[in-house]
Amino acid sequence: MVKPATLRKSEVTRRNILAEASASLRRLGLERLSVASLMGSLNLTHGGFYAHFKSKDDLAAEAVTYAFDEISATMVKATEGRSPREALIAAIDQYASLESRNCVEKSCPSTSLANDAPRFPSLARERFAEGLERFPARIERLLREIGHEDPRRAARSAVSELLGAMIVARATLDTDSASDILLVSRDAVKKRLGLL
């Protein structure tokens, strides 16, 4: 029997697991993400999981990359067709938005998983370290395009601040304070990049 063109059934399931895992991972962290509840949220049972992934560690590695791919796509959508300058502003506003604070599962994995990453299984850890570089690389590129004198350092500094602000905002109980923390950092970053 030759491979039928409709080997796709399980491919779809696999993809669904991955998408759900990528969201749950950000919401719950790797420890609290259980195979059984993950499958359950797709109306599947735990056993079938191992037909799609070798192990939970394997899933973790794939889900990390999947999450970074998702946020990259979001970022592209938010910036495409704009001038470098406008793209920078949009990127900053999108990365450190209040909506991102309140919706962890759609936001950048860096902001929700960075603390756990050093304890990730090794492949997931590597994938995370790769993904972590995507945003600063993008900012650096845009800064270079507008002729910034030190794009590398400026991008690093900007990304560290935006990421830090998001993490602090999420750990802050009062919503108004959290919102202010994000606003202050978006403004501070834009200002020193000459975008205001």
Added chain:
Amino acid sequence: MVKPATLRKSEVTRRNILAEASASLRRLGLERLSVASLMGSLNLTHGGFYAHFKSKDDLAAEAVTYAFDEISATMVKATEGRSPREALIAAIDQYASLESRNCVEKSCPSTSLANDAPRFPSLARERFAEGLERFPARIERLLREIGHEDPRRAARSAVSELLGAMIVARATLDTDSASDILLVSRDAVKKRLGLL
């Protein structure tokens, strides 16, 4: 029988548990910190734990505050007797040092636990939110002393960047890159605060 002056025995043990928990918490996160292994590392057995703490949640709340107290003391030691300007520089260098990156259990809990804080049991979460404000408050005070025009925002921006840089540095596999990330942010912060 009147309370003997030497009721202290269990007080000492309690304190040891707390100190060990405060370090392990930062190293492992709350999930991976197990009561049995915590007690084991003090050469005690798991059962005795409940003579000192009502529950693991109770310990978590106390350990969070204990950790913030420890880092506050470190910060005081690093800055005491200095001019506000010199104190600011010392505070920045200590907070975002490479040593802190490599020794999580002695560094600021904000940098190791912020991601988990939203999932902490409620009292621990409140305690964390309190502790989180200590460092920005200190920086703001120092900035006010040197006559900064907007100490509140400047302190917020600085702390977000330093915290973000530490988290990124820890998630970065290459040690040289990690070291550079910290250096870039320490410099960027000092520069815009007029400390260089």
Added chain:
DNA sequence: CATAAAATATGATGAGCATCATATTATTGA
């Protein structure tokens, strides 16, 4: 030294977990 009380240890319970062997159901090609 003897005894009361404090401090700590033992062992059990029940829950949640990743994983896997095996069974069942769904789908496809003849």
Added chain:
DNA sequence: TCAATAATATGATGCTCATCATATTTTATG
């Protein structure tokens, strides 16, 4: 419709964990 195969479900195993009731050891006082 029927058989082959893919997809998913069931149930079990062995682990780690928080918690607690109870037992033992240590300490300090008379």
